[in-house]
Amino acid sequence: MDLARQCDQGKVGILLNRRSQGYDAGFEQLGNIGGTVILLLAATCLPFVLKGYQLFQVSLALSYAVTLLGLNLLTGWTGQISIGHGAFVAVGAYVAAFAVAKLGSPYVVAILLAIVICFAVGLAFGIPALRFEGHHLALMTFVLAIFLPQLLKAERFVPLTGGVNGITLKKPLPPEWLPVNSDLFLYMISCSILAVGFFLAWNLGRGRIGRALLAIREHPTAAAAMGVNVAFFKIMVFGISAAFAGAGGALGALLVQYVSPDSFTLFLSISLLVGIVVGGLGSVSGALFGGFFILFVPSIAENVSKAMPWTVYGAFLIALMFLAPDGIAGLVGRLGHWIVEQVVSRNSRSRGTE
């Protein structure tokens, strides 16, 4: 019966993929180590291949990935939907921009400040959100996404936010001891922040806390009966997820060197949601794929058809849902599994003929 329920919710992909049949822990660990090595290699090689603007785009995709890591903890793990996460990104971006441009604080401090403030805002939002679930929570976060850009434009806050003009930053320069240009420096910052984010989300997701969050998603009543403080975790995960969004937003602000209310529309929030589903709900590596999807697929679609880019985008999205119901991360996982299986069976076959 539970299986049928999950199929209804379209979760069957996850069910098939996540350590159910034939997926033993040893293989999973091997896959994780292999994936990490490939990622590190790719991250080191990219700057040699890509030019300035392309490297900037990759950095921007990485900043989205940081946000997605947090949104995934909230939606993928705990099952709380947010269609207003762009608002937390906006808060992070503005805090960082304000700190750098108006207070003249160092970049590291600005990013940390954005994280702390977003964490607090997320907690504050999580408390009233506790009363809502499902569709109601979605509507409540929707409100957040539509009202914040207007608040940022408001006359009253112009000294803080710069109103419609936003805040412009100077391009961050690498320290003198580092012989790289500014684009590469920003790319390195992006990679480091994402790496830290990965490490944190990974540890949160698979340990005691991750299990408690999954339990809340699956069956809140039973989770409480196991001694999980459901309210506490729900509020905390809102805060943590907002903190990730804050880091992503702050990073984005440093990359673009400009923040304006119109960069944080409802469309950004929806795109983020698309990002975690396409990347892979409940999968840490999915955030990376999601980040690249958000940034590159719209422009790829525009290259395919200048007249109807969103039709192409939509077709691509639907195709992906059919091909990778458990997200790109799941697809890559299955592909990896298949390759290993082929290699193993070929080896055993060749040994058999000798």
Place this chain on the structure above:
Amino acid sequence: MVSGLYASYGPIQVLRDINFAVGEGKMLCVLGANGAGKTTLLRALSGMIPFQGSVTFRGQPIKGVPTHRLARMGIVHVPELRGTFAELSVEENLRLGALCSTANQREKLEDRDRVFSYFPRLQERSRQQAGSLSGGEQQMLAIGRALVSRPKLMLMDEPSFGLAPQIVTEIYKILTVLKDDHQLGVILVEQHAALALELADDAVVIASGQIVVSGPSREIKADSRIQESYFGAENY
């Protein structure tokens, strides 16, 4: 120990003046027709819905204590339809059960192995997702998961629901063993009256939110009047 418990959903009064006590290592079964308020009683006792009256657990009043806190005090609820976490593996479900256990890492492993010794089938399937288990295995898992939290009182809501009779008998047999091994108090809500009365020490019968009969299950079982009026003679 429950005395004078009242509970309601909004304006609808569900339970009225419920009184009973359960000792350590004793099993009390709560019988009654559909809608009598059996599940409501368990939900009130595990802090999921508010109630009036007084309930004490090992000498401490538990009114207004939230569910997760009660779980840490040793009251564990095995909800109707088992409530196993379908997407987690058997092993992970058991680890979640031990979340609020005060045992150290080694003792937790021993607790887990003890569950596996009661239910060997769970060990065979420890890496499998709980959602892919059969109904009976999920019920075993739900009991096992409750057990690793080292409870003092286990609230069980219709463990026989939707299960084949042989499996129900198997599960109940183990339940009585567990109860004796761990000096566990059990409050068992059950539709399947014959079996429940066989195993339980005491029984209460609820009808329309009130206790109409209570006493040792032997006596209730022997009382043909009660059988006819509340369970219908054909159930026997």
